[in-house]
Amino acid sequence: MNDTAILLVGHGSRNREGNKEILHFAAQWRERHPDWHIETCFIEHADVLLDEGLDRAARGARQVLTIPFILNAAGHVKMELPAAIEDARQRHPGVSFACARHLGMGREIFDVLKGQLDRLLKQLDMPDPQTTGVVLLGRGSSDAGANGELAKMARWLFEDGDHELVDLAFTSVTWPRLETVVQRQARLGMTQICIVPVYLFSGVLMDRIKAQVERLQRQYPHIVFALGTHFGFDKGIFELLDSKVGGHELPEGALLECDGCKYRLAAEAEHLHDHSHTHVHHAHEHHHAHAHENAHA
Structure with missing residues (x-):
């Protein structure tokens, strides 16, 4: 683990308290693993965004493992993160970058x-x-x-x-x-x-x-x-992240699930996101109305 840096990527919240909680989480995770090099960054609404986070993690490392600290992979994880990692590879040719799955619903x-x-x-x-x-x-x-x-x-x-x-x-x-x-x-x-x-x-x-x-x-x-309340500090979350790191002693150039994603171009990502938002939303409303009527028929 000495030459590997871990980059924990939060979504980012307009509410500074939300971002602070992720920084507190990272501090607690470091206490559990004092020999690990753990950096944090956010996709939006924060001081340290993806490019800077990847650069910080790459300093002095041979390998960077990016972990999307996000429950559900929507557009940001599928599109922006792989594009940022690809750019970081160009900036740091001597460093191997890999991306773990987001937390997921398992x-x-x-x-x-x-x-x-x-x-x-x-x-x-x-x-x-x-x-x-x-x-x-x-x-x-x-x-x-x-x-x-x-x-x-x-x-x-x-x-x-x-x-x-x-x-x-x-x-x-x-x-x-x-x-x-x-x-x-x-x-x-x-x-x-x-x-x-x-x-x-x-x-x-x-x-x-x-x-x-x-x-x-x-x-x-x-x-x-x-x-109930948010559960980011539950011990199960620390254990889930531990297992992601433990399972990824990565060979040179390894690709994980959200890496190598075909949705890379920012323009395409914007286009897909805008369209999926409007069409899925209206289709769902239409379906929901019918399902509701049928349920009470």
């Missing part, structure tokens, strides 16, 4: 979400799961694949427990929103609702979500709400 993240839900149920004094609705609350993306990954987590939670309802809601970009899902669950007789945010760090949205839940509590006084 068993490790599922275990973290399950831990969050278990804590909320304890907070509610272990109510009957049949009358306790669960809402997984994600950020929402114009990338249908990223939203589908969250749907997988909802399905796994449903299969793992006895909850009658495990639903998905999103805070932006796509639908349904939290209010709609709570309205449905109330109509279907839930007497408690656990809201599990699928967020690594708080950023600005956790404050908004808290305010929304307070409003919902006033609107539905007969329902007891329990709201």
